[in-house]
Amino acid sequence: MDFKNSDTIPGPRSADHLPHSAQAAVKIVIVGGFGVGKTTMVGSVSEIKPLTTEETMTQAGVGVDDNYGSETKTATTVAMDFGRISITEQLVLYLFGTPGQERFWFLWNGLFEGALGAVVLIDTRRLEVSFDVMGRLEERGVPFVVAVNTFPDGPHYAVEELRTALDLSEDIPIIECDARRRASSRDVLMTLMRFLHSLAMSGALR
Amino acid sequence: MTPPQRRRRYPREEPAPQPPQEDPTPQDGEKPPEGQKPPEGQKKNPERLYVIAGPDGGERTDLDLVTLIVARADPPPSATPEQAALLRLCTAPLSVAELSAYLSLPFSVVTVLLTELMTAELVQLRAPVIRQSLADRSLLEAVMHGLQKL
Numbered sequence: 217m218d219f220k221n222s223d224t225i226p227g228p229r230s231a232d233h234l235p236h237s238a239q240a241a242v243k244i245v246i247v248g249g250f251g252v253g254k255t256t257m258v259g260s261v262s263e264i265k266p267l268t269t270e271e272t273m274t275q276a277g278v279g280v281d282d283n284y285g286s287e288t289k290t291a292t293t294v295a296m297d298f299g300r301i302s303i304t305e306q307l308v309l310y311l312f313g314t315p316g317q318e319r320f321w322f323l324w325n326g327l328f329e330g331a332l333g334a335v336v337l338i339d340t341r342r343l344e345v346s347f348d349v350m351g352r353l354e355e356r357g358v359p360f361v362v363a364v365n366t367f368p369d370g371p372h373y374a375v376e377e378l379r380t381a382l383d384l385s386e387d388i389p390i391i392e393c394d395a396r397r398r399a400s401s402r403d404v405l406m407t408l409m410r411f412l413h414s415l416a417m418s419g420a421l422r
Numbered sequence: 423m424t425p426p427q428r429r430r431r432y433p434r435e436e437p438a439p440q441p442p443q444e445d446p447t448p449q450d451g452e453k454p455p456e457g458q459k460p461p462e463g464q465k466k467n468p469e470r471l472y473v474i475a476g477p478d479g480g481e482r483t484d485l486d487l488v489t490l491i492v493a494r495a496d497p498p499p500s501a502t503p504e505q506a507a508l509l510r511l512c513t514a515p516l517s518v519a520e521l522s523a524y525l526s527l528p529f530s531v532v533t534v535l536l537t538e539l540m541t542a543e544l545v546q547l548r549a550p551v552i553r554q555s556l557a558d559r560s561l562l563e564a565v566m567h568g569l570q571k572l
């Protein structure tokens with residue numbers, strides 16, 4: 217990007233500015249395996265056109281100390297898209313559609329640790345692509361709900377069948393959704409918030 | 423059709439290891455000073471096969487993706503083009519993530535720029551509300567009310 221001509225930098229449209237009164241932000245992560253609908257869900261509820269933040273990594277594997285600076289060093293760019301919902305004049309909610317591979321999560325400091333909670337998206341045609349991410353959230357103690365993105369050609373399982381297959385305890389909400397529809401995605405977020413609220417009520421939330 | 427079966431996992435005993443804050447890779451031809459090498463254990467951890475390829479050396483403040491940034495002044499003549507562009511973007515509050523997106527710069531680069539601007543007292547930070555500090559059910563209720571209006 218040419219910063220010399222920074223008048224031309226595409227900034228936020230005036231409608232995309234936050235009010236000066238905005239004091240603090242909270243975040244929710246939307247996570248799941250490849251192609252389960254993360255970007256679609258972020259886009260359907262966001263008040264701004266979804267944006268992308270990128271991070272570049274170099275692979276620091278075996279032999280890098282010797283090869284530093286040579287062409288064998290590989291760089292990988294990881295992108296994460298996100299959207300925004302203004303809650304009040306003071307409070308803003310950000311939604312991050314996070315790549316499923318945990319080895320990328322450290323790139324964004326505190327992405328999961330600071331999040332209110334997570335939505336795990338699953339696709340019934342390929343349940344297993346979201347298994348790992350659920351385990352990682354459990355290990356980190358991040359509260360989550362499961363949203364079943366309904367693809368027309370996907371098999372339909374009863375919720376209790378899914379609960380058994382996903383080995384989820386009774387209290388974890390499982391909800392069907394269509395990530396393309398704003399109302400449906402909003403209902404998923406509401407389900408997560410009610411779940412977090414019930415955890416707070418029972419004192420289970422740290 | 424029987425769905426595939428998962429086994430649940432449980433919280434780890436230890437807290438998750440801290441990510442490296444800077445590229446620990448040594449400069450070309452230089453031996454890394456003792457103590458700057460990644461600890462041995464990192465080699466075995468698949469997460470640690472990667473390091474952020476951000477700028478070397480710069481101090482970095484512990485910024486969250488959703489820390490809100492507000493400019494405190496117009497760009498001074500001494501500002502670099504990147505700093506000036508960033509300051510012009512956040513005349514109204516904007517998150518670090520949005521700054522990264524609009525500037526097409528990696529998150530790590532933006533945090534370095536912001537650290538410089540903070541040192542020069544040209545930006546103000548508004549820290550996010552994070553889960554650890556959630557003694558407050560009213561915050562969750564506020565988010566629910568906000569979502570209901572969507």
Ligand SMILES: Nc1nc2c(ncn2[C@@H]2O[C@H](COP(=O)(O)OP(=O)(O)OP(=O)(O)O)[C@@H](O)[C@H]2O)c(=O)[nH]1
Binds near residue numbers: 248254396
């Ligand atoms: N029928 C149906 N299709 C959907 C739904 N959600 C997403 N899709 C489609 O599924 C495809 C993948 O959706 P994305 O939102 O790109 O998925 P993603 O999880 O962001 O994918 P990656 O970032 O590549 O991992 C797109 O073609 C969407 O249009 C849904 O609820 N119903």
Ligand SMILES: [Mg+2]
Binds near residue numbers: 254255256313
């Ligand atoms: Mg995507």
